[in-house]
Each structure stands twice: as structure tokens, then as C-alpha cells.
Amino acid sequence: MSSASNLFNAEEILDGICGWVRIESPTYEPDRVNRMMDEAEGAMRALGAAIERIPGTDGYADVVKATLPFGDDPDAPGILVLGHLDTVHPGGTIDGPLTLRREGDKVYGPGIYDMKGGMYLAYYALRQLLKAGQKPALPVTFLFISDEEVGSPSTRALIEAEAKRSRCVLVPEPSRQGNVVTGRHAFLRYRLNMHGKPAHAGADNRAGRSAIRAMARLIDRLEGLSDFERGITYSVGVVRGGQWVNVIPIECTAEVLCVAPTEAAFAEVQATMAALKPDDPEVRLVVEPGPVRPLFRANAGTMALYEMARQLSEAEGIELTHGQFGGGSDGNFSGALGVPTLDGLGVRGGGPHTHGEHLLVSSLEPRARLLAGLFESIR
Numbered sequence: 001m002s003s004a005s006n007l008f009n010a011e012e013i014l015d016g017i018c019g020w021v022r023i024e025s026p027t028y029e030p031d032r033v034n035r036m037m038d039e040a041e042g043a044m045r046a047l048g049a050a051i052e053r054i055p056g057t058d059g060y061a062d063v064v065k066a067t068l069p070f071g072d073d074p075d076a077p078g079i080l081v082l083g084h085l086d087t088v089h090p091g092g093t094i095d096g097p098l099t100l101r102r103e104g105d106k107v108y109g110p111g112i113y114d115m116k117g118g119m120y121l122a123y124y125a126l127r128q129l130l131k132a133g134q135k136p137a138l139p140v141t142f143l144f145i146s147d148e149e150v151g152s153p154s155t156r157a158l159i160e161a162e163a164k165r166s167r168c169v170l171v172p173e174p175s176r177q178g179n180v181v182t183g184r185h186a187f188l189r190y191r192l193n194m195h196g197k198p199a200h201a202g203a204d205n206r207a208g209r210s211a212i213r214a215m216a217r218l219i220d221r222l223e224g225l226s227d228f229e230r231g232i233t234y235s236v237g238v239v240r241g242g243q244w245v246n247v248i249p250i251e252c253t254a255e256v257l258c259v260a261p262t263e264a265a266f267a268e269v270q271a272t273m274a275a276l277k278p279d280d281p282e283v284r285l286v287v288e289p290g291p292v293r294p295l296f297r298a299n300a301g302t303m304a305l306y307e308m309a310r311q312l313s314e315a316e317g318i319e320l321t322h323g324q325f326g327g328g329s330d331g332n333f334s335g336a337l338g339v340p341t342l343d344g345l346g347v348r349g350g351g352p353h354t355h356g357e358h359l360l361v362s363s364l365e366p367r368a369r370l371l372a373g374l375f376e377s378i379r
Contacts, residue, residue, distance in 0.1 A: 007128045008372070010364040014107060016124060017347075017359070020085075020116045021109040024094055025061075027086040027149045033061030036085045036116075040064050040144045043123055047130060049142070058154045061086070061146035065162070068126075070136045078139030079378055080166035082159065082330050083119040083173065083346075084148030087111035088353050097355040106349070106358040117359045118172030118346020119144065125371035136375045138167060148330055151189055151291030156333060163334035163341075168305055168378060171331040172346035172371065175363065176323070181344030182298040182306050183324030184332050185231065186266050188258040189290035190273050192218070194241075196283050199248040208248030212241040214283040215252040218276065222256070225272060231261035231326070232269065255290075259326050266295060293328040294336035301340030305374075309342060312373035318366055327352075345371060 025036040034056075041051055044066035052065040071078070089110035094100055100109040119142075126140065143162055145155050152159065163169055173181070194215045199208025219236045226233040234256060241252030258273065260266040278285045298306075306322050313320035331343035348363035350356070 007132055008365045008368045010361055013121065013124055013364040013368060014361055017112060017117050017120045018100060018107070018109065020120050021100055021112045022094065024089065024091050024110060025086055026088070026090050027060070027147055029091055030056055030059065030061035030146070032091055033086050033146050037062050037064050037144060037146065040085060040119070040123075041066070044142055047127055054158065056146055056154065060154045063146055063155055063158060064142075064144040066142040066144075068140045070140055071138045074139055076139060077165060077167040078141060079136065079375065080162055080169045080334070081122050081140065081142045082145070082163075082169050082171050082334065083115055083122070083143075084145040084330065085116060085119060086146050086149050087114070087116075088149050098357060105360050105362050107361060108356070108358045110357065113174050113347060113349040113357050113359050114352040115173050115346055117349070118174060121346060121364065121368055122170070122172045122371050125368045126375055128368070129372050129375055134376060137379050140375065141166070145330055151187070151293065152330055152333070153291045156291070159330050159333045160337060163337055163339045166339060168301065168340040168342070169331065169334040170345055170371070170374060171329055171341065171343040173329045173331065173343055174346045174352060175344050175348045175367070176325050178348060179321045179323055179344060180306060180309060180342055181325055181331065182302050182322045182342065184293070184296040184328055184335065184343065185259050185261040185324065185326045186295040186332070187293040187328040188260065188266070188269055188273070189292070190256040190258065191288040191290055192254040192256060192276070193286040193288060194218070194252040194254075194278065194283060195286070196248065196250040196252070198250045201246045201248050205248065209280060209282045210248050211252035211283065212249045214278045214280055215239065215241065215254055217279050218285070219254060222276070230265065231259065232265050233259045260295070261324070261326070263295060293332035296324075296332045296335030296341065298324070299338055299340070301338075302335065302342060305340050305342040308377055309370060309374060312370055312377065313366075316366060316369060
């Protein structure tokens with residue numbers, strides 16, 4: 001491990017992470033996300049990185065690309081650090097249900113685990129290496145993404161283009177109970193549009209066909225198709241419908257997240273969603289496919305990265321295991337392209353996307369050292 005390993009201090013890391021967490025950045029509030037991007041841009045600029053601020057599209061915030069031309073050839077394929085700064089938590093969460101607080105080894109806050117903690121950790125690891133006079137052998141690029149929590153619809157092409165230019169991709173998404181991630185299940189998003197028949201709800205109820213009622217029946221049937229043994233799941237997370245309580249609702253929409261752990265499961269999900277029909281023939285359903293995170297399966301390059309990380313951890317007395325998991329990330333895109341990708345390099349903790357989201361302070365130093373070791377070792 002690097003001679004700079006004694007420069008890593010958990011309390012210092014935590015202080016920096018908390019500074020980022022205090023800048024709330026829900027995906028659908030681009031002004032807030034851009035304030036977080038300003039913070040990340042300033043941190044990377046202080047390291048000497050060349051900054052490219054890529055304007056957001058489709059109502060999302062900007063992307064920050066920060067490049068440091070290490071190595072003999074600054075144009076050679078290098079290390080891409082890939083992660084997001086948007087969160088699922090709406091503005092004001094930090095002042096209410098998920099206050100920034102410490103309880104022993106746990107520190108709670110919106111986005112602290114998924115994944116501001118990991119992106120700050122990667123920045124800090126590189127910063128400390130540079131302070132110690134160490135430099136990676138390859139160029140390093142950080143890509144801070146603004147719409148990952150909604151499937152990266154506006155940034156997928158950018159992510160894939162950067163991945164193709166890279167030797168490898170490091171993704172500091174949260175650790176999976178201490179594991180790193182060498183593969184991820186595919187994620188498919190859909191929008192269901194149910195169209196009913198109007199009527200006065202108080203005077204002529206039976207003449208109408210409720211889109212909400214039809215959707216409720218369909219949701220129950222669809223989620224019942226989940227096969228947890230095989231890892232295939234269907235989950236409806238957003239439903240909208242109706243306008244007046246005294247009118248039979250003629251419109252109802254639902255957003256579905258489907259998970260597929262294999263190529264066969266991916267095809268099965270697509271076939272299932274394409275064949276969906278409402279129970280009532282007088283109600284019409286339109287199934288609209290949305291963003292997809294492709295299946296990420298480990299290849300030889302990914303396993304070589306894992307072996308490097310395993311040996312670095314073993315030198316610290318830590319056993320590092322790996323696996324393919326659900327919980328999509330932008331690593332799905334690079335991994336699916338065959339670019340060596342090691343995911344789950346971020347902080348340990350739990351409660352992602354809930355009011356119990358937290359990191360473990362005890363994980364900060366070991367994970368920072370692991371990232372620093374990878375920066376030094378990758379050739």
C-alpha cells in the first residue's frame with residue numbers, strides 16, 4: 001500500500017463528506033444539483049484538474065468532467081471515476097426526516113451513502129496521494145453525473161463515450177456489506193398509461209370505467225409476477241391519476257421498475273411488459289418503455305481489477321469479496337460495454353433511498369486506502 005496511507009484520517013474524510021451532504025441535490029431540482037456540481041468542480045480544480053462543465057439537458061443539471069493528465073501520455077486511455085451527485089431525497093429532507101447526525105459509528109444524511117460519500121472518498125484518496133508526492137501512472141478523469149437516480153436518461157451517451165476511451169472504470173457506489181461489485185442486474189423502466197371512460201361519479205357511476213381502479217388491479221397482478229428466487233422483480237413506485245373526486249377518472253399513469261439478473265430474464269421481462277392488458281376490455285392500456293440499465297457481467301478485465309483490489313485489502317488485513325448484485329448504477333453502462341469496471345468501491349453503511357440512510361465511519365479510512373492503492377497500481 002502507498003507510503004501515503006498514514007495520511008488518511010476518518011474524521012477529516014467525514015467532515016468533507018458532511019459538507020457535500022449539506023448541499024441537498026434532488027435530481028428533479030437542477031438548481032440544487034448544480035450547486036453541488038459547483039462544489040465538486042471547485043474541489044477538482046484545486047487538484048489541478050482541467051474542468052469541462054457540460055450543460056444539462058431535458059431539465060436535468062450539468063455534468064462535471066474533471067481530467068488530470070498523469071502518466072507519460074496524457075492522451076492515453078486512463079482511469080475513469082464514475083459516480084453521481086444527485087439524490088432521491090427532496091429538498092428540505094435534511095431539516096426534517098433525515099437530519100445530518102452522528103450516532104456512534106453511524107452518520108445519517110440524505111445522499112451520504114448513495115453516493116456523495118463515495119465520490120468524496122475517491123476525490124480525497126487522490127488528493128492525499130498527490131499531497132504525498134505520489135501520482136497515478138495513467139490519466140484520471142472524474143465524471144460527476146446529475147441524473148443517475150432516474151436512470152441517467154440524459155447522460156448515458158456521455159457515460160458510454162467516456163468509458164470507451166478509458167482503460168478501466170472505478171465506481172465508488174456504496175459497498176454491498178463490504179463486498180465490491182463485479183456485475184449488476186439489468187434494470188428496465190416503464191410507464192403505464194391507463195385510459196378509462198368518464199362519468200359523473202355521484203350521478204352515473206356505473207356508466208364510467210375508472211382508470212385508477214383498472215390500474216390498481218393491474219399493479220397487484222404485475223407485482224405478483226415477481227420471482228424472488230430467480231431475482232426477477234416488478235415494482236410500481238409512482239402512481240398518478242384523477243382530477244376531481246366527483247368524476248370517474250379517465251387517466252392513470254404508473255412507473256414500473258423491473259429487475260433482470262440474466263439475459264434470459266431480461267427477455268422475459270420485456271415480453272411480460274409488452275403483453276400486459278387490463279382486465280376490463282373497455283379500458284385501454286399503453287405501455288411505454290423507458291430508460292434501461294443493461295446487464296453488467298464480469299469479464300477478465302473486471303476480475304483482474306478485483307484481484308488487484310483483493311490483494312490491496314489483504315495487505316491491510318481485510319478480506320474483500322465480490323459478486324453480481326441488483327441496485328443499478330452507471331457502472332451498468334461501462335460494464336455492459338466490456339470495459340473493465342469495478343463497482344461498489346464506496347462507503348459501507350445502509351438504508352439507501354430511505355430516512356435511515358447512513359454510512360459507517362469505520363469504513364472511511366480502509367476504503368480511502370483501497371481507492372488510493374488502485375490509483376497507484378493500475379497500469
